[in-house]
Amino acid sequence: MNRQLFHALQFDDADAAIAFLTAVGFRDNGVHRDESGAVVHAQFDWRDTGGVMFGSVRRADDPDDSDFLRTSGHAACYCVLAADDEVDATFERAVAAGATPVQAPTDQDYGGRSCTVRDAEGNQWSFGSYPGA
Numbered sequence: 709m710n711r712q713l714f715h716a717l718q719f720d721d722a723d724a725a726i727a728f729l730t731a732v733g734f735r736d737n738g739v740h741r742d743e744s745g746a747v748v749h750a751q752f753d754w755r756d757t758g759g760v761m762f763g764s765v766r767r768a769d770d771p772d773d774s775d776f777l778r779t780s781g782h783a784a785c786y787c788v789l790a791a792d793d794e795v796d797a798t799f800e801r802a803v804a805a806g807a808t809p810v811q812a813p814t815d816q817d818y819g820g821r822s823c824t825v826r827d828a829e830g831n832q833w834s835f836g837s838y839p840g841a
Contacts, residue, residue: 714751715785717762719829722747724806725762728827731805732787732798732835734760754787781830788839792821798835799823807833 719725726747730736734752737759742748746764753759765780789795796813803809807825810832815821820838827833 715760718765718780722764728805732802784832786834792837795821
């Protein structure tokens with residue numbers, strides 16, 4: 709299946725991000741680096757329906773700089789899980805991988821169960837069983 713939506717991010721420490729994303733259930737679909745080892749493009753898939761694309765932050769003094777966002781740690785993403793018990797397990801894996809808890813797994817009034825963590829760079833990741841209406 710072709711994925712139709714990607715969350716786009718940049719990381720100061722792309723290798724730490726790769727470890728975190730793998731720990732919470734994303735699958736590596738390719739990491740491309742430049743000669744210095746910086747990640748210029750990576751794709752990690754979320755189940756069969758979505759994913760994230762990311763790279764290392766390029767600084768403003770980069771000769772290839774453009775008008776693209778050049779910061780990290782200001783994003784939020786919601787990832788749908790198949791069942792309530794997966795929320796708890798994913799939360800535990802995220803915290804074990806170094807994430808900071810924001811909201812422990814909680815049953816929601818609108819349905820499903822969800823939790824939120826912050827990765828090492830400040831991005832918020834929510835995981836929940838509510839698939840949307």
